[in-house]
Amino acid sequence: MERPASSPPSFSRGRKWGARLNVFLAVVAVLAMVVMANYLGARRAKRVSWGADAGFQLSPLTHQVLRGLTNQVKVTVYFDPDEVHYGSVMSLLKEYSLASPKIVLDTINYISEPAKAELFKAQYRLAPNLKDFILVEHDKRARLIQQSELSEYDLGKLMRGEGKEIQRKAFLGERLVTSAIITVTDPRQQKAYFLFAHGEHSPAERTQDTGYGRFAEVLRDNNVELGGLALTGTNDVPADCSLLVIAGPQTAFDLAEIEKLDRYLRQGGRMFLLMRYQSRAALNPLLAPWGVELGDNVVVDKMHSKSDSSVVVGAFGSHPVVRPLSQAGLALQMFVPRSVSARSTGATSADSPQVAELVTTSPEGVAVSDPVKGPRPSNRQGAIPLMAAVEKGSIKGVNLGRGSTRLVVTGDSLMLDNQFIDFAANRDFAWQAVNWLLDRSVLIGNIGPRPVRVNTFTMTDGQMRTVRWLLLGAVPGAVLGFGLLVWWRRQR
């Protein structure tokens, strides 16, 4: 029924406009509340994973590092988006930027933005042919992570001749990025010296099995500058030495060298001493005052070995260096190790060295004193210690020069060489030991590699046909049929 044209409006024009204005203001107010809710929600956001595989979650250590940031850290992703790592890198860095507003993310696609790419490279003096990397920068300090570092690969199939495929085993992005953030924001510049002149493993050697090039990478990942040192003649341990690495010396040290090392330790030096089988270095005079005894033997543990020369050890102590390994249920693989035991120094004062045995063999271990003759009943048997850590705290009013002394001694140096560093949790141990020695307590945690889960499913043509028929025919057809039935019944 149409309203008569002459009927008066139920609302005056003024009231209508008043109502409209009222609605407009209410809508604006609610919209403001929506914006506010989103703003506050973004500031106090939480991300939780409902999946058992928390591969997309950052580790507690990374969160701890990000919470501690006081200044902006710029992370530039210089990548071709078609590269295999791009997706993983962006997902990971998105988590970083969501976890901390201090992380400023920038991307450069060198394919579509060549001018910006050139400018960036010129600004950071990067090699012209360098591409596909992440640059973490803070206050003119930068750390570069190349694409090749981001994954661990499984070469097993290729080596066994089962195929030409090299599969990605794990993604190391979080470990590298967090490490880079820590190192560029750490105001201290640390320097590690590798002792040479006694047949030690070389940190410059990246290809030879016995080289320490890959261990040197662990140090570089922690922004530690590397140097070489020979204590011959008048040379002494430099004042800027944050860490002295003695990696598998083979020949004897003379008295003057031992005195220099002893002085360095007494001044609060940090030393990572890795001994090897049949070494003639004879460093017990140096270690004895620090409560460590190096056995002249070869430790075997037949029940826990993968070959004649290796020992798999997982009986860790509760020291910070090995606690994360113990908590994660990891093990180390050592090769012809010597025993490294804690011994009494006789000192009982508060400032006497605190010695802790880090790891022992199983109770079936035997310290064979004469490897040629093999195990004898007279040999030491039981849980044989293979590593020790020593700390001697600083005393009030006494200036030790470098701070408190820290020392890690292992009975095997091969475990961290290029060939074996990635066996078991050896690399994690190296990471832990280095950061404990450098007093980077925040890094004494474990950001393990994230396994790359590669999945496959296989369906035969028949199975595919069944699924296709089910999904494209049966399910929609059944719904439609039921609908028609309902419709037909209602028509009747």
Next chain:
Amino acid sequence: MQKFLTLVRRELGGYFVSLTGYVIIAGVQLLTGMSFVILLKALNGQPFDMPVTEKFYETGFFWIILLLAVPLITMRVFAQEKFSGTYETLMTAPVGELAVVLAKFLGALLFFVAAWLPLLAYPYVLRRYSLDLGQVESGIVASAFLGVFLVGGLFVSIGCFASSLTRSQMIAAMNAFALCMGFFLLSFLSTLLAPQPGWQTKLFAHISMIEHMRDFSRGIVDTRHVVYYASLTVFFLFLTLKSVESRRWK
């Protein structure tokens, strides 16, 4: 409460006694099935390193279904009542306008959920043929469905608002489609523009439905996304309420 539940029941009944409701469900099932079959063909025998739920939501079909189905579901909620003349009867019934709006929204949302329910079985079809059973985790499937529910809630509220503006179902569907599409297209700002320092990147990421759905399909539940969808859903329901109330003073 009883009146509210009666209204919800009436609304749901409206979908399930008409052929249109079943056609919509069958259409949704056909498109999701097609999307799944295409995915299966692409992945068959090929190694892949992301959760299969993420792969599924990356297919264009998923968004096509959402963008098409919701306007078809919601176009009738108010427009049909206005067209058939039952609107005034409903609005003069002893129930508040808020209850009417919420009942219609809830009815449409429940129907939307019902249309998607069979999808729950799809990951388990894959599980039957997967060599790695861990690939289909219940937690990830649940979070992916939470994403579908939240996006669906927003789109349904938009559809209710569009339907409350007109008496033509066709116009209501077109308006809803345009608005939903607008929100969806905003997502492309974050995918087209690479991350750069500044607030724009954060804003675009915050409003990007594609990014949100990627997180949900990986099993990540981010409170930012939940707040975004919940607040916008409330906003559009508020607009719908004001639109319904406008009959008093128009």
